[in-house]
Amino acid sequence: MKVRAPRHEHKFRQSFLNQWFLCPESARRKHLDLMPPETNNSNLVRGNAVHGAIEWFGGEWIETNRLPDAGDLIEFGLNEFELFANEDGTVWHQDAEQVEGAVRGNLDMWYTEVLPQLDRPTDVELYFNKVLYEDNDRVIRLSGTCDWIQDEWLVDWKNPSKAPRKNEMWIKHRSNLQSHVYTWALETPKFSLCHLSQPDVAWTHMERGPQDHAALTDLCLSVAIQIEANLPSAIQQWDSWYCSPKWCGAWDTCRGKFLGEDPF
Numbered sequence: 001m002k003v004r005a006p007r008h009e010h011k012f013r014q015s016f017l018n019q020w021f022l023c024p025e026s027a028r029r030k031h032l033d034l035m036p037p038e039t040n041n042s043n044l045v046r047g048n049a050v051h052g053a054i055e056w057f058g059g060e061w062i063e064t065n066r067l068p069d070a071g072d073l074i075e076f077g078l079n080e081f082e083l084f085a086n087e088d089g090t091v092w093h094q095d096a097e098q099v100e101g102a103v104r105g106n107l108d109m110w111y112t113e114v115l116p117q118l119d120r121p122t123d124v125e126l127y128f129n130k131v132l133y134e135d136n137d138r139v140i141r142l143s144g145t146c147d148w149i150q151d152e153w154l155v156d157w158k159n160p161s162k163a164p165r166k167n168e169m170w171i172k173h174r175s176n177l178q179s180h181v182y183t184w185a186l187e188t189p190k191f192s193l194c195h196l197s198q199p200d201v202a203w204t205h206m207e208r209g210p211q212d213h214a215a216l217t218d219l220c221l222s223v224a225i226q227i228e229a230n231l232p233s234a235i236q237q238w239d240s241w242y243c244s245p246k247w248c249g250a251w252d253t254c255r256g257k258f259l260g261e262d263p264f
């Protein structure tokens with residue numbers, strides 16, 4: 001009797017799919033634990049502190065039906081900043097004072113410009129892990145964490161070090177993967193990226209439906225099949241900010257083998 005090969009089980013975090021977009025070879029290495037662990041850095045410190053404070057604010061609003069004031073929000077964010085900034089081995093791409101100022105500025109901006117557009121959320125930082133696809137050969141699960149959920153609308157907070165350019169916005173509007181994954185997982189068609197960037201908040205509003213989700217399934221299937229092929233390498237994608245010694249943990253053993261530590 002012919003014995004069937006076991007089904008392949010894929011668990012894709014939304015961030016893994018983004019990594020695949022950036023560079024398939026870097027995603028393959030991450031998937032196989034061939035990358036050095038990521039170190040804490042000033043971008044993560046800024047993002048985590050702002051996220052932590054907004055999550056706290058949303059949680060208070062859900063629990064008490066009252067809005068904390070701006071001072072409490074900023075104080076919470078600065079305490080988070082202290083916690084994250086003191087992690088051993090943090091790499092600072094900007095001065096700590098600048099990052100602390102950005103945390104304060106972004107939270108102030110969120111309170112004055114973004115909060116008036118929001119309703120009381122039903123959830124904040126909601127984790128999901130769901131089966132997207134299965135057949136006799138494979139099952140594919142997708143997981144992620146959605147920042148802000150309210151009636152008919154999902155929002156994700158971004159804390160870029162620079163304001164996004166117009167040409168970044170149209171490509172996000174067309175192809176942003178997070179919006180596909182989150183609208184599918186939470187069955188809510190409207191999704192917005194809220195860039196807390198000085199001097200103005202920049203929004204990208206998107207709406208995704210069944211056809212987008214069918215295309216997402218097809219994309220995930222193509223990634224799964226490439227992983228199952230167990231090839232010794234994937235496509236190297238040079239054409240992004242990520243392919244550099246500063247960002248890619250595989251640099252030394254990939255493109256950096258030829259170009260060295262200071263190529264650009």
Ligand code: SF4
Nearest residue numbers: 023026236243248254
């Ligand atoms: S060095 Fe460049 S090509 Fe190689 S894995 Fe990193 S991003 Fe991809």
